[in-house]
Amino acid sequence: MVDTEIILSWVLRxxxxxxxxxxxxGLFVGANVILxxxxxxxxxxxxxxxxxxxxxxxxxxxxxxxxxxxxxSVLVIGTLLSL
Numbered sequence: 001m002v003d004t005e006i007i008l009s010w011v012l013r014x015x016x017x018x019x020x021x022x023x024x025x026g027l028f029v030g031a032n033v034i035l036x037x038x039x040x041x042x043x044x045x046x047x048x049x050x051x052x053x054x055x056x057x058x059x060x061x062x063x064x065x066x067x068x069x070x071x072x073s074v075l076v077i078g079t080l081l082s083l
Contacts, residue, residue, distance in 0.1 A: 004055040011051050015044030046075055 019041035026033030053068030 004052065004059075007055060008048055008052055011048050012044060015040065015047060019044070046072070049075065 019037045021037075022040055023034050023037030026035075026037055049068055049071050053065055053072065056062075056064040056068055
């Protein structure tokens with residue numbers, strides 16, 4: 001089985017690199033594409049917590065899975081309240 005830290009580090013790397021590529025393309029295309037890159041960058045920690053929760057669930061570590069779900073709910077509620 002793949003180590004949880006390796007999975008989570010790849011999620012963060014992919015999110016940051018994808019955001020950087022999208023924002024670089026946005027410099028030539030327009031502001032809306034740059035905003036998409038910022039959105040991808042802002043979404044990266046949420047995806048990381050989601051992946052961590054799924055990894056904990058696959059390891060049958062229910063305590064950390066529930067903590068992950070709590071963190072996801074706090075992130076979602078905080079995002080919705082800021083709109």
